[in-house]
Amino acid sequence: NAGVTQTPKFQVLKTGQSMTLQCAQDMNHEYMSWYRQDPGMGLRLIHYSVGAGITDQGEVPNGYNVSRSTTEDFPLRLLSAAPSQTSVYFCASSRTGSGNTIYFGEGSWLTVV
Amino acid sequence: AQTVTQSQPEMSVQEAETVTLSCTYDTSESNYYLFWYKQPPSRQMILVIRQEAYKQQNATENRFSVNFQKAAKSFSLKISDSQLGDTAMYFCAFMKAYSGGGADGLTFGKGTHLIIQP
16 A cells, blocks of 8 residues: 655755656556645645646746656656755645545655755 | 635644634635645645535534635634644645646645644
8 A cells, every 4th residue: 555655765965966756656646746845834836747748837846857657657857956955845646636635755855965 | 826824833722622723815716625734743744624615514524624714715724622643734725626637736825833732
C-alpha cells in the first residue's frame, strides 16, 4: 500500500547543481502535481499534470521542469539550483476531476547552499 | 485567481475544549471545493474534511465540522472534544471545480498552528 512515494527524502545541493526529485504513485491516478512549502507559508503549486504527456504550470513554476511519460511517474527537475529553492517539496496525486481526494507524499527536504 | 486567508497564526486550547479555526477566501468562481488539511510535525498532509460549494449542508467528519458561508466566503473548521493528537498545523485550501474531468491544483492559506494543552 505504497500510495505516493517521493525520493530522496533529504538532499543538499550546491548552487548551480541540477537534480531530479522523483515521484511515483501506484493508484493509477491520472492527476499528479508538485508543491513547495516554505516557512510560514502554505503549499504552493509548481506544476501539475492531468495525464501522461500533459503538463501545465502552477503558481510558482520558474526554475523547475516536469515531464509525464507514464501514468505512474512525475519527476521534478531543478536545472540550476538556487538558494531560493530551499524548501520542502510535496508530490500529490488523485483521480482526474476536481474535488477528488488528493493524496500527498511525505515530502522531500531540499537545501541549496 | 483566488486567495485563501487564515487570520489566526496560532491558537491554543485545553484538551476536551471546542476550537474554531477561521478561513476566508476570495474567488469569482461559482463552483468550487474547499478543504481543511492537517499537517502534524511529521509534515504529512492529511485531509480532514471537504466541502462542495454547491452543497448547502455543512460537512461533518466525526469531531470535525465546518461552517460554510458561501455568500460571506467563509469556511471555518470546528473541532469538538479536542485531543492532544489534534496538535498540528491546519491549512484551509480552495480548488476550482471543472466540468469534464479537468483539474488544476489547490490554493492554500498560510495555516494556523493549533496547540492542544493537556
